[in-house]
Amino acid sequence: MRWLLGAAGLALLGYGVYGWLDAPTHELAGRLIFAAIALVAHDFVVVPLVVVAAALVTRFVPETARGPVRAGxxxxxxxxxxxxxxxxxxGRIADNPSAFPQHYARNLAILLTATALITxxxxxxxxxxxxxxR
Incomplete structure (x- = not known):
């Protein structure tokens, strides 16, 4: 299974590299800037938040509930x-109300509530x- 997942990951990586190389050259600078911002955001925002959350879960959540809480x-x-x-x-355009037709904040709240209830x-x-x- 590990080999299969590794092969699938390499195939997706290859497809992504192909997409980057196949893009018009005028888009390359924007893509490199996006990649740099994503890398910095991951390393200096996402990772510290995950480390702090893991420390808080380990400190305050009973051992039997840690797995479900982490998954949730x-x-x-x-x-x-x-x-x-x-x-x-x-990206919302003022003269195109159909671009964002849903109530996204409400729907996110519903999904987060469902996640909390399942957890x-x-x-x-x-x-x-x-x-x-026992």
Missing amino acids: LAVAAVLTAVALPFVIGA AAWITARALIARRR
């Missing part, structure tokens, strides 16, 4: 990262299973 936080982070440009309206149910199920084993 990871899902919430990905959902927020994907939805945030839509919530803030990045709570997972923790509860683990607690009940642990109680039965």
